[in-house]
Amino acid sequence: xxxxxxHLAVIVAFMVAIIQSVVPMIGAAKGxxxxxxxxxxxxxxxxxxxxxxxxxxxxxFVTSDFSVKLVASNSHSLKxxxxxxxxxxxxxxxxxxxxxxxxxxxGALVSIFGKRLPLVLKARVLxxxxxxxxxxxxxxxxxxxxxxxxxxxxxxxxxxxxxLQDPGLAFHPPFLYLGYVGLSMTFSFAVAAxxxxxxxxxxxxxxxxxxxxxxxTLTIGIALGSWWAYYELGWGGWxxxxxxxxxxxxxxxxxxxxxxxxxxxxxxxTLKSWTVLLAILGFSFSLIGTFIVRSGxxxxxxxxxxxxxxxxxxxxxxVIAIGGALTLYAMRxxxxxxxVVFSPVSRESGLILNxxxxxxxxIVVFVGTIWPLLAELVxxxxxxxxxxxxxxxxxxxxxILALALPVGAILPWKRAQLSRSGKxxxxxxxxxxTLGLLVWSLQTGGRMMAPIGLGLAGWVILGTLTDLxxxxxxxxxxxIAGLIRLCKLPRADWGKAFAHIGLGLTIFGxxxxxxxxxxxxxxxxxxxxxxxxxxxxxxxxxxKINGKNYTADVGNIxxxxxxxxxATLKPEKRFYPVQRMPTTEAGINSxxxxxxxxxxxxxxxxxxxxxxxxxxxxxxxxxxxxxxxxGGILSMSDRRLRIxxxxxxxxxx
Amino acid sequence: xxxxxxxxxxMSSSAWAVEPDEILPNTAQELRAxxxxxxxxxxxxxxxxxxxxxxxxxxxxxxxxxxxIIAGDDNKExxxxxxxxxxxxVLLNPRVSLSNLILWASGPLFLLLGALLSSWFIRxxxxxxxxxxxxxxxxxxxxxxxx
Numbered sequence: 001x002x003x004x005x006x007h008l009a010v011i012v013a014f015m016v017a018i019i020q021s022v023v024p025m026i027g028a029a030k031g032x033x034x035x036x037x038x039x040x041x042x043x044x045x046x047x048x049x050x051x052x053x054x055x056x057x058x059x060x061f062v063t064s065d066f067s068v069k070l071v072a073s074n075s076h077s078l079k080x081x082x083x084x085x086x087x088x089x090x091x092x093x094x095x096x097x098x099x100x101x102x103x104x105x106x107g108a109l110v111s112i113f114g115k116r117l118p119l120v121l122k123a124r125v126l127x128x129x130x131x132x133x134x135x136x137x138x139x140x141x142x143x144x145x146x147x148x149x150x151x152x153x154x155x156x157x158x159x160x161x162x163x164l165q166d167p168g169l170a171f172h173p174p175f176l177y178l179g180y181v182g183l184s185m186t187f188s189f190a191v192a193a194x195x196x197x198x199x200x201x202x203x204x205x206x207x208x209x210x211x212x213x214x215x216x217t218l219t220i221g222i223a224l225g226s227w228w229a230y231y232e233l234g235w236g237g238w239x240x241x242x243x244x245x246x247x248x249x250x251x252x253x254x255x256x257x258x259x260x261x262x263x264x265x266x267x268x269x270t271l272k273s274w275t276v277l278l279a280i281l282g283f284s285f286s287l288i289g290t291f292i293v294r295s296g297x298x299x300x301x302x303x304x305x306x307x308x309x310x311x312x313x314x315x316x317x318x319v320i321a322i323g324g325a326l327t328l329y330a331m332r333x334x335x336x337x338x339x340v341v342f343s344p345v346s347r348e349s350g351l352i353l354n355x356x357x358x359x360x361x362x363i364v365v366f367v368g369t370i371w372p373l374l375a376e377l378v379x380x381x382x383x384x385x386x387x388x389x390x391x392x393x394x395x396x397x398x399x400i401l402a403l404a405l406p407v408g409a410i411l412p413w414k415r416a417q418l419s420r421s422g423k424x425x426x427x428x429x430x431x432x433x434t435l436g437l438l439v440w441s442l443q444t445g446g447r448m449m450a451p452i453g454l455g456l457a458g459w460v461i462l463g464t465l466t467d468l469x470x471x472x473x474x475x476x477x478x479x480i481a482g483l484i485r486l487c488k489l490p491r492a493d494w495g496k497a498f499a500h501i502g503l504g505l506t507i508f509g510x511x512x513x514x515x516x517x518x519x520x521x522x523x524x525x526x527x528x529x530x531x532x533x534x535x536x537x538x539x540x541x542x543x544k545i546n547g548k549n550y551t552a553d554v555g556n557i558x559x560x561x562x563x564x565x566x567a568t569l570k571p572e573k574r575f576y577p578v579q580r581m582p583t584t585e586a587g588i589n590s591x592x593x594x595x596x597x598x599x600x601x602x603x604x605x606x607x608x609x610x611x612x613x614x615x616x617x618x619x620x621x622x623x624x625x626x627x628x629x630x631g632g633i634l635s636m637s638d639r640r641l642r643i644x645x646x647x648x649x650x651x652x653x
Numbered sequence: 654x655x656x657x658x659x660x661x662x663x664m665s666s667s668a669w670a671v672e673p674d675e676i677l678p679n680t681a682q683e684l685r686a687x688x689x690x691x692x693x694x695x696x697x698x699x700x701x702x703x704x705x706x707x708x709x710x711x712x713x714x715x716x717x718x719x720x721x722i723i724a725g726d727d728n729k730e731x732x733x734x735x736x737x738x739x740x741x742x743v744l745l746n747p748r749v750s751l752s753n754l755i756l757w758a759s760g761p762l763f764l765l766l767g768a769l770l771s772s773w774f775i776r777x778x779x780x781x782x783x784x785x786x787x788x789x790x791x792x793x794x795x796x797x798x799x800x
Contacts, residue, residue: 233705235670235705237705240700240701242699242700243700270778340778341778341779342775342778342779343779344772344775344776344779348775348778349775352771352774352775353771356764356767356768356771357764359763359767360760360763360764360767361760363759363760363763364759364760364763367755367756367759368756371747371753371755371756375752375753379752381741381752382740382741382742383741383742383744383747383753384694384700384741384742384743384744384745384747385745385747385756386694386700386702386745386746387691387702387745388691388692388745388746389745389746389747389756392746393757393760394760396760397760397764521671521672521673521676522673523673523674601672604673609672609673611670
């Protein structure tokens with residue numbers, strides 16, 4: 001019964017979305033305010049209907065209702081409660097429903113909090129948002145119904161893929177979807193702006209919070225995914241340039257570009273048509289990502305169950321959405337000319353360089369991701385494009401970006417003199433070069449990664465701090481006065497500083513782990529001691545344990561440094577009988593300066609295969625991501641964004 | 654009972670990325686083997702290199718790489734040896750060749766194109782002379798100033 005209610009709710013949402021996409025759009029064109037007014041309540045009703053469907057599906061999972069096909073094939077009665085709930089989106093149909101839920105949720109947010117949004121713009125935005133909703137609700141109803149029943153329900157379910165039974169992965173998809181779908185909002189605003197033919201600072205102030213929200217959640221989602229890979233896959237890799245990872249990375253890069261260009265529109269009313277284009281591109285890459293993950297045209301480590309019919313359906317949605325928006329763009333973009341003046345050396349130019357590098361690096365990732373597909377379709381050749389290519393082709397752009405960042409960020413708007421504005425950065429330049437040289441001279445042989453990466457990280461962080469010192473005029477006014485001014489800086493400035501420092505920290509973590517990791521692979525017997533990079537590891541014992549829905553061998557390894565016990569690691573090798581799948585849970589001890597990482601392998605004779613890593617500063621990769629996300633949150637909480645989004649919008653209508 | 658059999662089946666068949674018995678005694682050679690392994694794709698896996706893959710064929714390839722190194726091949730020759738037998742699909746880093754031109758050139762090309770376009774745009778912004786105020790705007794401005 002509950003599943004049928006859920007199915008019905010999806011149908012209701014589908015109908016409401018059709019009405020919401022047609023009526024307000026006509027109303028906006030003809031000036032019927034009653035028709036436009038229909039958009040807001042429709043968005044709320046659509047959200048409530050999808051929410052009801054989602055709750056019904058969740059109940060089916062939590063109560064292990066195996067007469068629902070999706071539950072039978074993705075859940076199990078013995079599964080821990082957390083994974084019963086996360087199992088709702090640990091599969092194609094359920095995750096699609098979550099996707100749509102978030103889409104409808106954002107629509108409802110605009111209708112509730114957008115009271116001051118000009119009626120015409122609001123009607124068009126909600127109409128475009130509903131069009132996306134119609135497309136994906138149709139996709140769900142006609143190709144991926146989550147509420148399908150089984151005539152003969154099994155006694156127990158098939159269980160969720162054990163790799164997905166993990167707290168990190170439980171929250172990874174919701175965050176990613178919040179990001180992907182957040183970009184649908186900026187897309188809807190962009191299309192609405194194209195239809196009405198005008199973009200101004202107030203429009204940018206409405207778009208920026210959505211771009212920020214999408215970027216923050218994508219950052220968190222990607223970081224969670226990479227952290228999961230780090231401790232779950234057994235050798236401490238944290239980024240694989242897998243097509244599905246790239247699918248989330250491309251919208252992230254475009255969102256970064258969009259955030260920055262929206263600032264230019266907001267402050268200087270130029271780069272308007274470019275910003276609209278980025279808003280369209282951002283969501284386009286979200287759709288491309290959805291296509292990559294769900295169509296199976298590109299082989300990847302973690303694609304969903306693949307079905308050509310679904311692939312074609314998404315391809316059609318993709319072509320209509322991207323094609324339609326870009327056509328509209330080609331027709332209307334010329335009306336966004338502005339007569340704003342700025343000199344080649346200015347913040348504006350710096351942000352243009354930022355956008356250029358981010359967009360070109362996105363293109364590199366995109367071409368690399370689809371190249372195997374193109375080569376096979378066009379030339380009939382089977383080839384691979386993997387991590388070594390991306391490291392070579394992508395990294396240089398990030399190096400240039402990091403080099404340019406502190407300079408661009410410190411330049412004033414409109415007109416600047418490099419010699420004058422850049423002068424305070426001399427300290428940062430000298431210090432970071434010294435840092436790089438110091439690292440280079442200290443390491444014996446080895447790779448250039450460490451000195452370059454550490455120098456870059458130092459440059460980004462010190463440059464950002466210099467910017468704060470200059471802005472607060474700490475050197476002229478004295479430390480205390482500067483500190484007071486620092487506290488009074490707008491939140492957006494804090495956001496900028498946090499985000500840039502976070503980037504520097506991540507670069508630092510990446511450089512350190514790539515250059516200085518040490519590895520040891522051996523067969524160790526219980527009681528054996530061995531040394532890796534100054535640490536003594538002692539294999540104390542190994543036990544069999546029974547988890548709720550798995551069995552495991554759990555090793556117990558004591559780690560000593562200078563004769564002192566510093567950590568006890570408990571790596572696990574689990575076996576999930578329902579899916580007949582082994583997984584590894586690495587034993588990790590993290591401090592700010594190093595991770596001790598042990599993965600347990602198979603029993604070999606009377607010993608066990610043990611892989612030990614000492615990874616210096618590994619944890620900074622993720623600390624950096626969180627600091628970046630924190631910067632986004634600070635920026636979003638800036639008063640100016642909130643005030644602008646309510647009062648100054650009147651100028652738009 | 655069935656469960657136990659399955660576990661045993663799995664235990665025996667699952668290999669484990671680089672295993673201790675594969676490691677070459679000569680550290681320099683082993684390091685080269687690791688480096689080469691990261692460039693080669695495990696043929697039955699989805700986008701995994703042979704260095705981190707658990708599949709049987711990955712192990713075979715790892716051993717083959719080490720055999721070639723011991724036989725005195727340099728890195729290029731080892732990769733060439735494997736590519737000759739398994740095709741270019743095995744290369745995670747595609748060859749820089751004419752047929753892969755777009756792949757390798759897309760970054761630099763778009764950077765050049767973008768740099769030209771944006772420098773043209775930035776230049777155009779330098780030379781704009783703000784339009785003079787219209788009569789209408791001038792009266793509005795003077796009204797504002799008076800208030």
